[in-house]
Amino acid sequence: MVHLSPESNSVHHTSEPTMLTVELHRAMEPLEREWRLLQRDNYASLHQGYDWCRAWTKTHGSHLAILRGRMQGETVFILPLEVVRTGLVRQAQFIGTRFTNINTGLFTPCYRSTADAARQKILVDAISKALKDEADLVALTNIPFDWRGERHPFAGVNAVEHQNHSFQLPLSGSMAETIAPLNAKRRRKKYRNQLRKIEAAGGFDHVVASGEDEKTALLECFFRQKADRFRSLGLPNVFQAPETQAFFHLVTQMSSGGYDVPLELHAIRMRGALDGQIAAIAGLSRKGDHIICQFGSIDEALAPEASPGELLFWLVIEQALEDGVALFDFGLGDQPYKRRWCSIETVQHDVLLPITTAGRLAALAHRGVTRTKTIIKGNPHLYALIQRFRAEKDAKTAEEE
Structure with missing residues (x-):
């Protein structure tokens, strides 16, 4: 009927x-x-x-x-x-x-x-x-x-x-417990080396964008970094359309209250001689005890020896643990860095x-x-x-x- x-x-x-x-x-x-x-x-x-x-x-x-x-x-x-x-x-x-x-x-x-x-x-x-x-x-x-x-x-x-499959990392009570199944000794050593190298380049701040202007500026930086990356690979830029960029700008400015966040921007901002420059960006969404990394980008000219993108993942996962998240989701697509981090393939x-x-x-x-x-x-x-x-x-x- x-x-x-x-x-x-x-x-x-x-x-x-x-x-x-x-x-x-x-x-x-x-x-x-x-x-x-x-x-x-x-x-x-x-x-x-x-x-x-x-x-x-x-x-x-x-x-x-x-x-x-x-x-x-x-x-x-x-x-x-x-x-x-x-x-x-x-x-x-x-x-x-x-x-x-x-x-x-x-x-x-x-x-x-x-x-x-x-x-x-x-x-x-x-x-x-x-x-x-x-x-x-x-x-x-x-x-x-x-x-x-x-x-x-x-x-x-x-x-x-x-x-494409998606890849997830279950979060345990601590960073040590979380990375235990992931060749923890090697991963901790890599993290210490990344810190040492990025400190040698002048140091950094882990930034979580707050305020409309900072969110807008960081998202625009992501669009530029991603466009450069797609161009270097000879791939079409899926973020290029004006309506797509307008969508992410609107989502970034939304707030659901509490821990639920439609889109939160994290970044590594350099200090020292590179002061203020953004080496890596990650866009994270949270609902309940589940975080999805929606996107990420790097500036390949800034401290590449420190792998700032990988370093940023460590930092955001560490923060997610403190916030009581149970599942960190790297999203769709099979990439080597996802397999290094994840123990679940969906x-x-x-x-x-x-x-x-x-x-x-x-x-x-x-x-x-x-x-x-x-x-x-x-x-x-x-x-x-x-x-x-x-x-x-x-x-x-x-x-x-």
Whole structure:
């Protein structure tokens, strides 16, 4: 059963066998109270938090298709989705999915614990019917089917493994306990050497940006450092778009109160002859006992022998321990420094729910592209060859311009 609800600007679909009602909302505000209640759960990704999604929609003018599931009058889930066009295909996806490291949606613990195969089928059918006039394909990417000791409600649904995994470090009571599984003796020696070398270069301060002006200046510094890094590698700058930069500026200025912080900027600021220059930056988000490193950058000309980026990770992890954080997340992407720090590797999946013929073709293409990327990234020689080709192509384009 589907009908329009003018007062909430939503579409309702009711699945009678379990009395699951799925509503389609085109605005966030009517759901704010329930949204904020659901997002308190440690299981829920901070990327589906209300403030993070609001910042994205304000800076990108998103076409929202937010789904709320209700059973017996109680909200049991919210899926914060937006619809984007990819060619001729309308794709419903998590809000701001290009810059999310992990997606869970917002589900009550009770719903998660009872999401068996029968309920999964009902859920998938209800989502497809609720979005039948909005999208050709529902692509819910970067979902960990096993996360924080629980199975995701979509686990078992037809999906493809995402080409990138994410990496986490569980935090114990002290730095010594935390790094014990990570070749602690070698890591402590490296840390002492980094301190010695950076002190020889004039010393440093560990800065946590406070105040609007300092946050703005540090974020602009990050954008410059990252642009230089992408340019040197011959890669496209994913932070270049004005709306992307506006989003991160807005998120940085937000404050949820308490320990929850949508985006906090940490940096190593040099002293001595290099006084005031920023050697490394990290953007951290916290929700509950979970911190995600959203991004990082370095100035390769400033004390490179001290590895300021690695040094900054030590400092922020040390502070996270003092603040009672249980899980430090380095996010998506397989990098050597992540493997040096992390003892957990999390597999993520892309759930693809085609609604129309165009959506079925797009789902097939998505699977093909993902599997191809997985093969390429699993072959270091092939991956390096493609990276060199991209760099040469970009350099040639720049010369022609």
